[in-house]
Amino acid sequence: MHIVTTIAGSDSGGGAGIQADLKTFQELGVFGTSVITALTAQNTLGVTGVFPIEVDFVEKQLYALLEDFSIDAVKTGMLYSSDIIKAIAHIIDDLKIPLIVDPVMIAKGGESLLQQEAIEAMCTSLLPLTTIVTPNIPEAEALTGKKINHFSDMKEVAQYFLRLGVQCVIIKGGHLTNPRYAIDYVFFKNGRSFSMQSPRIQTKNTHGTGCTFSAALTAFLGQGFAFEKAIIEAKKFIQLAITHDLAIGNGHGPTNHFAYQLHKDSCEVKIHES
Secondary structure (H helix, E strand, O other): OOEEEEEEEEEEOOOOOHHHHHHHHOOOOOOOEEEEEEEEEEEEOOEEEEEEEEEEHHHHHHHHHHOOOOOOOOOOOOOOOHHHHHHHHHHHOOOOOOOOEEOOOOOOOOEEEEEEOOOHHHHHHHHOOOOOOOHHHHHHHHHOOOOOOOHHHHHHHHHHHHHHHHOEEEEEEOOOOHHHOEEEEEOOOOOOEEEEEEEEEEEOEEHHHHHHHHHHHHHHOOOOOOHHHHHHHHHHHHHHHHHOOOOOOOOEOOOOOOHHHHHHOOOOOEEEOO
């Protein structure tokens, strides 16, 4: 049995964070373990409160897992503070397993989920240890201080991450203005790059898309998939989760974590070499 770990915040509404990660792990046949960095009071309408976990207890959770389980891959989501980021990086530095970083900064409703001083800690402590980082465009801009308007900007931002030590950068294109397609761009340390194109779904129910995509990626890498295969299958997972949404709640509803197993043969992702 492959075992993977998510280090992230708890979403009481169940659509993002630890809850979305564990649902994704379960659907993809890996055993999910977790380290909770913060509790949030939230639903599809927004976040009404954040309660960070003490750093020493975050460490205690992760050490407890490492003492007992052989973990195949780790992902991080909402890390909240620079102290938590540094503590996690210190422990992960000795592990020789894939690390997927989803640099969660802002909730769907606009609430900040990462303290400003934590951005520097992420760039100096965590990203140098990272296998794959999965920012959306606003997150990539915030981490690098560079504005993304064109593909050339995206390449420049990707190079910034790669110079830090990241092996692969996936810049998610959901914030691009293309009305027909959702296009994600993938950049590797060896210079290769490609894009993944799928139809853009007109829906407000996209809560937890970043968490779910990175969790699927973690599950596939934890099972030993090659990078490109894992990335493409994770794209299919989130595409289907958005396409067959659950229409739950009165705001930005969650995606459908059941959809991949039911519809995966019907999903096509077009790959374009850059």
